[in-house]
Amino acid sequence: MFQITNSLTIKVLKEVTPGFDFAVSIDCVLFGFDGSELKILLIERNEEPFKDWWALPGNLVNEDESVDQSAQRILKELTGLGDIYMEQYYAFGDVNRHPQGRVISVAYYAMLRLGGDKPLKPLSNYAKKAQWVNVASLPKLGFDHQHILNKGLEKIKRRIKHLPLAFELLPEKFTLTQVQSVYELILGKKLDKRNFRKKILSFKVLKELEEKQRGVSFRAATLYKFDKRKYNKLFGKEISF
Amino acid sequence: MFQITNSLTIKVLKEVTPGFDFAVSIDCVLFGFDGSELKILLIERNEEPFKDWWALPGNLVNEDESVDQSAQRILKELTGLGDIYMEQYYAFGDVNRHPQGRVISVAYYAMLRLGGDKPLKPLSNYAKKAQWVNVASLPKLGFDHQHILNKGLEKIKRRIKHLPLAFELLPEKFTLTQVQSVYELILGKKLDKRNFRKKILSFKVLKELEEKQRGVSFRAATLYKFDKRKYNKLFGKEISF
């Protein structure tokens, strides 16, 4: 159909409408909590640009998928994690944010419970590996990912004041002290123990269990679980810490 | 350089990296208040697709501009309005949202005071005209613009509870009843007059003027103006109505 008469390296030659020469990518900011530290899920890249750098799990959107679908696929491919509800929070569109062309990136965040149950295994070779990294000691990240991450942190800081997002970070059974730790880490400040408990229990979305912690030094705390049923009824109510 | 050996209509023939065949567009949701009704700025389109339909002011992002810059340019071209701070709120990326190809749209909103001072004059011929339209009686909109607009409304509903956005909609001098009207329109519910005034004055961002309304039937109300200085100091404080 087309005859190419010069010797340039041409990747694909194709009919193009002006304006249709952008790429769209997804970047995922996954927050995790291991019981004491706030973590972010990063990958070690195996492709240019930024090969061998740490970066947020991210890649280009395909033509036949919505950006929401794409976010799910990309997270799965790069980290092995599936079935995670992520929420879109911002589109990054500076001209030179990507060294290989004009790429707009749509960022998503999610909160995730950590634990041996969810192994991190990249399914594609875009990533060498995926790993949870302490937010307080991040490596240098590729692209504008530090900026994307900072905006994500700001976002959850605001969100957690109004929604009990913290439970998504915690294991099924948790102590009130752990809940408080999550809030303190995300908000970056200490909270009063008695007032915190009064408040968090007043929403009536926690169910006290008969059970106590096991295998801890010193006094074991009572375990609670999150009652999603009751949480859904609460929807829209304002919460602040 | 290239020799085309068939007869298809080809708009541009160009080197393409796979993935780089998206377009990115901007859509602007501008809210206005004329003293009694909440309005949205719409254009009547003069280009396919959806020629002759009403739609949000929107167009494709150029390669050499950031999405933020693009939002400013597009708004100016389609409505004649410049120098308006718009905030990005969501990226819409369903596969079939645009009939001519894969277009991701980044949506922005702003609040604007209405008045003869800001004439609406499209500078490009993408729009036949721009016009403020009552939110309560919208025409059918092209693309997924009704959806984009609905999300924008939800957004400002949440925002106005925490920030005094209402003042951006009002003229320089306004009455407390007007402020209350804006809140009631956006929140979609009636508020108690005494409690509203107590609350809005408690932030101390309004300055009472010596002046009263002119040219109204019945008793004239005291005029106030917004004190941006004091507002900036307030930043971060939570407000709720």
Added chain:
DNA sequence: ATATAACGTGTATTTTTTACACTAAGTAAT
């Protein structure tokens, strides 16, 4: 038995939110 370290609890004060109804002032019509 004792030391340790985290658990778990209550009250008083202040601040904020809510509910609620009438008088005052200016305009328009007669």
Added chain:
DNA sequence: ATTACTTAGTGTAAAAAATACACGTTATAT
């Protein structure tokens, strides 16, 4: 000038929420 009309403008009491603050309890480790 009187009257009718319409919107402006105001206060208080009760309930709810937020804040400040300290010590006895309990399981573990030595």
